[in-house]
Every structure is written in C-alpha cells, then in structure tokens.
Amino acid sequence: MRVAALLLLLASASAALADDDAAALLLADQTTIVAEQASDWRVFVEAAARESRPQGAGAVLHGERLSLDVRFDQTFAPGWRAVFADRLDLNRSDGVSGNQDINTLKEAYVSWQPQPDRIADLGRINVRNGVALGYNPTDYFRAGALRSVVSLDPESLRENRLGSAMLRGQALWKSGSLTAIYSPKLADAPSTAPFSADLGATNRRERWQLALSEKLSAALNPQWLLSGGDGQSPQLGLNVTALPNDATVVYFEWSGGRAPSLAAQAQMSEGDTAFRSRLATGLTYTTANNISLTAEYEYNGAALDQGGWDALRRGPPALYGLYRGYVGNLQDPATKNQVFLRALWQDALMKHLDLTAMVRYDAADHSRLQWLEARYHWTRVDLALQTQLNNGDARSNYGASRDRRIWQLSARYFF
Numbered sequence: 001m002r003v004a005a006l007l008l009l010l011a012s013a014s015a016a017l018a019d020d021d022a023a024a025l026l027l028a029d030q031t032t033i034v035a036e037q038a039s040d041w042r043v044f045v046e047a048a049a050r051e052s053r054p055q056g057a058g059a060v061l062h063g064e065r066l067s068l069d070v071r072f073d074q075t076f077a078p079g080w081r082a083v084f085a086d087r088l089d090l091n092r093s094d095g096v097s098g099n100q101d102i103n104t105l106k107e108a109y110v111s112w113q114p115q116p117d118r119i120a121d122l123g124r125i126n127v128r129n130g131v132a133l134g135y136n137p138t139d140y141f142r143a144g145a146l147r148s149v150v151s152l153d154p155e156s157l158r159e160n161r162l163g164s165a166m167l168r169g170q171a172l173w174k175s176g177s178l179t180a181i182y183s184p185k186l187a188d189a190p191s192t193a194p195f196s197a198d199l200g201a202t203n204r205r206e207r208w209q210l211a212l213s214e215k216l217s218a219a220l221n222p223q224w225l226l227s228g229g230d231g232q233s234p235q236l237g238l239n240v241t242a243l244p245n246d247a248t249v250v251y252f253e254w255s256g257g258r259a260p261s262l263a264a265q266a267q268m269s270e271g272d273t274a275f276r277s278r279l280a281t282g283l284t285y286t287t288a289n290n291i292s293l294t295a296e297y298e299y300n301g302a303a304l305d306q307g308g309w310d311a312l313r314r315g316p317p318a319l320y321g322l323y324r325g326y327v328g329n330l331q332d333p334a335t336k337n338q339v340f341l342r343a344l345w346q347d348a349l350m351k352h353l354d355l356t357a358m359v360r361y362d363a364a365d366h367s368r369l370q371w372l373e374a375r376y377h378w379t380r381v382d383l384a385l386q387t388q389l390n391n392g393d394a395r396s397n398y399g400a401s402r403d404r405r406i407w408q409l410s411a412r413y414f415f
Contacts, residue, residue: 040074041415048150048410050093052403055394063093065410067150069160081111085126087160089148102148103195107163119170124197126163127181129211129225130253130280131239134340134360135298135333137255137278138237140209140227141183143330144190144201151408152371152388153358157331164202176214183207185230205230219243225255233258233273247286254279262302262334266326268319276301282340290346298338303327306364309335313365313395320395334397337363352377360398367392367399382412 050063072084085107091100109123126145130136134154145161166183187200207229215221225237235257242250256277263269282296304312304323312320327334339361348355353376360369368391375384388406392399 040072042069042071042073043415044069044412045415046410046412048408051407053405054402055390055399055404059094061094063091065092065150066090079113081113082109083111083123084108085163087148089150091148099194101194104147104160104162105197106159106161109163117172119172121166121168121170124163124165124202125168126159126161127166127168127209128158129223129237129239131223131241131251132253132280132282132296132298133284133294133342134282134296135280135300135338137253137280137300138225138227138239140207140225140235140237140255141202144204146329146331147198147201151386152369153356153373162198162202164207165199176212178213179209179211181207181209181211183209183229207232235259248283250283252279252281256301259302261304262300262327262330262332263304263308263323265302266323268323278302280340290348292342292344292346294340294342296340296342298333298340300333300336300338303333303336304364305336309364313393324400333362335362335364339363362392362397365392365396365399367396369398369401380414382410382414384408384410384412386410 046065046067046069048065048067050065052061052063054061067090068088070084070086073081075081085105087104087106089102089104091102093100105124107124107126109121109125111119111121113119127141128136129138129140136142136158139158141164142158142161145164146157147162148160150156150160164183165186166181168179168181170180171178183203183206185206186203188204190201190204191198207227209225209227211223211225213221213223220240220242223237223239225239226234227237228234235255237255238253240252244250254277256275258273259276260271260273261269261276264272278300280296280298282294284292284294286292312323324334339359341357341359341361343355343357345355347353353374356371356373356375358369358371362368368389370389370391371386372388373384373386375382386406386408388403390398390401390404394400
C-alpha cells in the first residue's frame, strides 16, 4: 500500500510537470535567453519507498527514506575556495525500533591556490582513486567510509561516503600532476551516533599517499600511486586507460604490496604477511545509440580462494559472519575472483529515460547479485525505480544476503 500511494503521488507530480513543460514550450519563442551562472549550491531532497522479500520463507518488509543532500562549492576570495558536502538519511523500516537516522559528512575543506599550478587543501576530503567501475584496488581511502547505503550502484557508493581528514598538496603541469596527502590519526574507534563526524571510521590511523599522473599520448594516460601508513607496508598502485578507437575505453587498475590476508586481518588466522596483488581490468564499449557496455574482471589476492571460502562456509557461523562483516567494512571482494558487468542506455526508448543493468558474479560459489534501474529526468526532478535480486546458496557470497528481492521507488527534487 505504501508503494502504491507513493506511485499515485509521483504520477500526479509527473502530470503537473508535463503541464509545466507544455506551457514552457508555448512561451519559448517569447522568452529572452539569458546565460545562467553556475550556482555555488547543489541541493536535493529524495523520498523513497522500499519493499524487500527475504530469502526463503518470511514476511515482506517495507521501509521509507527521506534524504537531504547538500553540496556547497564557492570561491570566497582570490585563490581561496570552500567546499562542503553532507547527506542526511531519515529511515523507517518495519520491525526495526529506535533511531535509524544517519548523517554523512562527506566533505568539508578549504582550498588555497597561490599559483595556477599549485593547490593546497585542508579538511575532510573524499579522495576517490581508480579507473575501474566495479572495484577499485587503488581507492585506498574507502575502508570504513560508508555510513549509509542507499544504492548499490558503484557511483553512489563512491559519492555518498565519508571523506578523510587530511592535508593535500598538488602540483600541476600541462601533461600531468603530482599529489601528496597526509591523513593523521584523530580517533580510536568508529561512532554509531547519528550525527557524529565519525573520524574514528576514517582517521583511526596515520596514512599518507603520493600520486603521479602523466599523459603519455592522446590515447594513453597512466597514474602511479604509493600509499602507506601505521601498521601497513607501502602499497604501489597503477591506473591506466587507453583508447583503441573512438568507441572503446580499455582500463587496468592494480595495487600490490606486502600485506596479511583478509582472514588474518580479521584475526581469524595467524599472521601470513606476503606480497599480495589486487586488480580490476576491463573495457567499456559505447554504441552509436548511447548504450555503454562494460565487462570487468576483478582479483583480490588477499581474499579467500575457493578452498578457503568453502571451508569457511562449512565452519562456525560466527567466523563466517566475522569475515563477511570485516570485508564488507573494507568494501573488498570476499573471494579472489569476481566478474562485474554493466550496461547503461541513455535516452532509452525516449528522451531523458536512462536504463542501467548491473551483475556481480562470484566465481568461487557461482552466486550473483543483479541490479536494475530505470531513471527519468525532468529539469528539477528525477524519478527512479530500482530492483535487486540476490541468487545463490544460503552461505554463498550473495545468497547469504537477508533479502532475496528488493524494490525501491524514489523521487528526487533539485532546488
């Protein structure tokens, strides 16, 4: 009933928007065109209704969410810029009592550019490294950064997360850049308080990073990274994109260095530090009618292989849950080999309608996560319908999810 009520409300809103668009067309020839200046603010509210069906038998559950997303980016003096980004999610779910609201302070920093080729930033910054779409081994600041998951779309996961408190310096030149980051330890443990800045999630230990980008040709643009910190050996990273033709992008992302396995990091086994690699490689092909097709192979050398994964699935439930919780917090694949597929059709069937399909496949247990979205854009409103299906055995990577099928309907209004 809640989903039906929201559908009726959105249908009414859509009709009103259609009337407004028709009136705008009648006035188009009489309107003087004035160039609009980009706003310093980007603000939207989003209302969503959710229905989930559990694995096996069980009652269908419903939930509602109201979100406020704010981004402010302004130059307030010559060479000085302020950036603030925050998201508040107000959640209600069947059978769950207590406060489910959560605030995510994504960014809050000041930037100083004393020269055109020199920039210094100080504050909370969401650093996103990596050229792959489904898994980013060189995205070293992603661990522990998710407070609220509203969509499994990788772009949403990278955008709607906590930044890390840091000092960042950049030197720029015509064909590349050099970036240095220092992120200090500021807290000992994460916080579950709804409005906490949660520095314990992102700044629980001291970290640093260097990144060098250099465009070698019009079709080849590599980036080298070196990252480290307390209790961690330096990790070397490489991002490469290439354009074999106008319709195809080939990418390769790799990270390697000495590190214990994920099982040892979760304190499920003895220390086993060794050189371990992670990588994601694939290609995106775009057709003449705006369909982008991506196929990506993902490898995590610190995760369990098929034998270790099978043994964990047959073992004590507590250890199984401990491992899954740990790798989920890191946003790492739980097993060594994964496949990611994605298709995006822009202006599908009609203008302003985008269709997205995504599949994650675990090669160790053959489980799958399938995600579909239809999104229609008006000038100030987005209407989206999403569905997610988790397939697999009870203790498989994706089959172990509490929900087998999830539907979500959302409306987003931009101010």
